[in-house]
Amino acid sequence: MFGILVQKELKAILLSPKFAVTFGICAFLLLLSVFIGISEYNASVKQYDTGKQLADQQLREQSSFRMIQTKAFRRPDPMQIFVSGLTYDLGRWAGINQISSPRLRSSAYSEDPIFAVFRFVDLAFVVTVVLSLLAVLFTYDAVCGERESGTLPLVFSNAVPRAQYLLAKGIGAWIGLVVPVVLALLLCMLMVILAGVPMTGEHWLRTGLLMLISLLFFTSFMVIGLFISALTRRSSVSFLVSLVVWVAFVLIIPRAGVIAAGQIVRVPSVAEIQGQRDAFARDRWNLFRQDLDSLFENRRGAEPDSMTEEAMWTHMQTQDSMRRAIELDINAFEAKLYEDLSRRRNVQERLAFSLSRVSPASAFQLAAMSLAGTDLDLKRRYEDGLMIFRTQFVDYANKKTEDSPGGFQISFSSDKGMSIGTPRSKAQLDLTDMPTFVPPVQQIGATVEGLLVDAGLLTLYSLLAFAGAFVAFLRYDVR
Amino acid sequence: MMLEVPGAAMLEAVTLTKRYEDGVLALDHVSFAVKPGQIFAMLGANGAGKTTAINLFLNFIEPTDGEARIDGIVTHKEPLLAKQRVAYVSENVMLYPNFTAVQNLDYFARLGGKTGYTKDDYRSVLLRVGLSEDAHNKRLKGFSKGMRQKCGIAIAILKDAPAILLDEPTSGLDPKAGFEFQQLLDSLRTEGKAILMSTHDIFRAKEVADIIAIMNNGRIVMQEPASRLLGQDLERLYMQYMAGHTAAEAVA
Numbered sequence: 001m002f003g004i005l006v007q008k009e010l011k012a013i014l015l016s017p018k019f020a021v022t023f024g025i026c027a028f029l030l031l032l033s034v035f036i037g038i039s040e041y042n043a044s045v046k047q048y049d050t051g052k053q054l055a056d057q058q059l060r061e062q063s064s065f066r067m068i069q070t071k072a073f074r075r076p077d078p079m080q081i082f083v084s085g086l087t088y089d090l091g092r093w094a095g096i097n098q099i100s101s102p103r104l105r106s107s108a109y110s111e112d113p114i115f116a117v118f119r120f121v122d123l124a125f126v127v128t129v130v131l132s133l134l135a136v137l138f139t140y141d142a143v144c145g146e147r148e149s150g151t152l153p154l155v156f157s158n159a160v161p162r163a164q165y166l167l168a169k170g171i172g173a174w175i176g177l178v179v180p181v182v183l184a185l186l187l188c189m190l191m192v193i194l195a196g197v198p199m200t201g202e203h204w205l206r207t208g209l210l211m212l213i214s215l216l217f218f219t220s221f222m223v224i225g226l227f228i229s230a231l232t233r234r235s236s237v238s239f240l241v242s243l244v245v246w247v248a249f250v251l252i253i254p255r256a257g258v259i260a261a262g263q264i265v266r267v268p269s270v271a272e273i274q275g276q277r278d279a280f281a282r283d284r285w286n287l288f289r290q291d292l293d294s295l296f297e298n299r300r301g302a303e304p305d306s307m308t309e310e311a312m313w314t315h316m317q318t319q320d321s322m323r324r325a326i327e328l329d330i331n332a333f334e335a336k337l338y339e340d341l342s343r344r345r346n347v348q349e350r351l352a353f354s355l356s357r358v359s360p361a362s363a364f365q366l367a368a369m370s371l372a373g374t375d376l377d378l379k380r381r382y383e384d385g386l387m388i389f390r391t392q393f394v395d396y397a398n399k400k401t402e403d404s405p406g407g408f409q410i411s412f413s414s415d416k417g418m419s420i421g422t423p424r425s426k427a428q429l430d431l432t433d434m435p436t437f438v439p440p441v442q443q444i445g446a447t448v449e450g451l452l453v454d455a456g457l458l459t460l461y462s463l464l465a466f467a468g469a470f471v472a473f474l475r476y477d478v479r
Numbered sequence: 480m481m482l483e484v485p486g487a488a489m490l491e492a493v494t495l496t497k498r499y500e501d502g503v504l505a506l507d508h509v510s511f512a513v514k515p516g517q518i519f520a521m522l523g524a525n526g527a528g529k530t531t532a533i534n535l536f537l538n539f540i541e542p543t544d545g546e547a548r549i550d551g552i553v554t555h556k557e558p559l560l561a562k563q564r565v566a567y568v569s570e571n572v573m574l575y576p577n578f579t580a581v582q583n584l585d586y587f588a589r590l591g592g593k594t595g596y597t598k599d600d601y602r603s604v605l606l607r608v609g610l611s612e613d614a615h616n617k618r619l620k621g622f623s624k625g626m627r628q629k630c631g632i633a634i635a636i637l638k639d640a641p642a643i644l645l646d647e648p649t650s651g652l653d654p655k656a657g658f659e660f661q662q663l664l665d666s667l668r669t670e671g672k673a674i675l676m677s678t679h680d681i682f683r684a685k686e687v688a689d690i691i692a693i694m695n696n697g698r699i700v701m702q703e704p705a706s707r708l709l710g711q712d713l714e715r716l717y718m719q720y721m722a723g724h725t726a727a728e729a730v731a
Contacts, residue, residue: 012577015577150573151574159559159560159592160590477539478539
């Protein structure tokens with residue numbers, strides 16, 4: 001019985017224009033998205049290579065280790081072809097020097113803001129927006145449409161169990177959508193291979209998992225459509241309800257989750273943090289000046305022989321240690337502020353994602369970005385990697401400076417006054433043992449672990465929606 | 480009033496009652512029985528309860544009281560078992576418009592548990608119900624109501640169930656097709672099928688039925704073997720019952 005029902009569903013889908021139209025739309029949009037992704041990836045690789053060459057050249061032209069600086073680049077990853085995520089929002093390089101902390105700069109959107117207006121159309125976008133809509137359109141009239149067209153009474157005048165009928169409807173529609181989508185996806189993979197994108201085994205594994213999570217995602221929307229069709233008696237009503245639910249799940253809830261989290265967990269802006277830090281520093285320096293004044297007053301009232309050079313030197317040393325203590329205080333305060341900021345951001349992020357995950361679209365997007373390594377973790381990974389590299393680089397530069405100080409040196413002496421030292425040699429720096437920046441890699445194990453949550457949620461949504469559809473259909477008046 | 484008939488009934492309504500959620504009493508303690516080889520015609524105005532009775536036999540709705548039985552199986556207790564023994568033709572047969580007549584027949588025959596039919600079997604049954612051969616492999620999209628009705632009857636024949644429920648089956652059929660349908664019913668009766676038919680067509684009911692029941696406001700107000708009504712003007716009788724006369728008044 002079940003096989004007969006599924007066969008009929010498939011036959012009905014194959015004979016209807018739905019199948020051809022779906023395949024056409026899927027093939028066109030998916031291929032277009034992958035084509036755009038490959039073009040952008042190739043452009044990024046070109047920029048990356050050029051940038052690195054220029055940075056290497058600039059490095060070789062430097063004459064001293066004392067002021068040596070370089071650039072670290074964010075390496076493009078083939079997975080960004082499918083899920084761009086934050087790729088185009090994050091900076092592509094960071095300056096590495098001994099003075100400031102490294103920060104990723106010059107994102108694709110900051111250079112070409114026009115692209116930020118409509119964003120890139122990637123595979124994840126097509127799946128999230130187009131395939132979910134197609135999935136709903138495949139099932140929104142599965143039950144009510146048959147009732148409306150009058151075939152349902154004839155079907156149920158036979159010994160057809162309702163659960164089997166509903167499951168066959170879902171599976172038939174699912175296969176009817178999966179076949180054109182998978183065909184289109186295979187064409188996309190062929191395009192990636194033909195374009196010579198350097199995909200490793202792990203990339204293919206991630207791509208395979210991405211396909212699986214995509215299937216899981218639009219399955220949830222198909223079942224939601226089925227549920228709505230079992231709740232309504234007219235396909236026009238079902239269509240309207242499905243559309244509202246789709247808009248809510250795809251467009252509203254993901255954003256609402258983030259907005260709600262922003263309201264619930266307040267995260268101060270960087271400017272506020274800077275303001276607090278400056279206020280604290282101002283107070284501390286004012287105190288320092290007051291302390292200095294009182295110190296000076298005490299000294300002025302003291303005996304004249306206390307103003308000897310040695311006493312002055314001790315006085316300067318005291319001042320210096322006080323200054324250093326204040327600087328340490330301010331740095332510790334600033335570190336605490338940033339630590340608190342980071343903690344609040346994490347809490348806000350977790351809350352935002354938890355709230356957003358009420359929607360299958362959010363769960364899919366988060367899973368897809370995590371699989372592609374283009375999620376929020378990309379920024380963290382690079383920031384951590386850059387900090388480690390900067391430490392290595394500064395240590396290297398200091399060590400080299402000690403071994404062979406170059407450049408120029410300004411020194412002050414109470415005996416000789418100010419003097420400027422000149423480089424002993426203008427010979428090219430030997431950079432053979434200089435540490436190089438190794439772009440951080442996301443471990444597949446950690447990715448899969450995170451993926452399980454979203455995959456579990458998508459499965460849960462599908463099961464809940466099917467259970468709802470089943471309960472509704474048990475009470476459905478087939479006349 | 481229940482007509483006493485000897486032998487086991489294939490279709491049986493026992494004090495069948497249905498009150499809808501809005502309070503409307505659609506069927507009020509209706510009892511009748513249809514034996515194999517009998518045609519039972521239910522006559523009545525719209526809303527008399529004819530379709531409700533058929534829906535109760537198909538378990539599309541559950542009775543408020545009483546039972547509908549098919550081959551002794553209570554439909555609302557064992558619906559799947561009961562449905563294996565009944566075929567159904569609705570007033571307005573709707574099939575899958577993207578399927579051809581043969582494809583529709585194949586699907587519904589298999590749904591009815593008949594998997595051994597060949598394309599020749601489908602052609603032969605479609606010819607039997609009067610659908611011309613050139614329409615057999617055409618999609619139902621362009622079929623008239625009458626053509627669809629013929630396909631529906633063909634599906635019922637293919638199911639080869641011992642009981643057949645016909646809800647206004649001649650609706651949409653032209654006079655020639657109506658006559659052919661009458662002959663078809665005769666042959667099905669000869670095959671031993673128990674047929675329960677609701678109709679507005681008094682003439683057809685008189686011609687084809689073995690038992691005629693007139694329904695009004697959810698009750699059977701008259702139930703007689705057709706043979707007893709041979710000399711009577713059924714149309715006048717029907718109108719009198721509809722006007723609310725009692726059996727004695729109507730017969731007088």
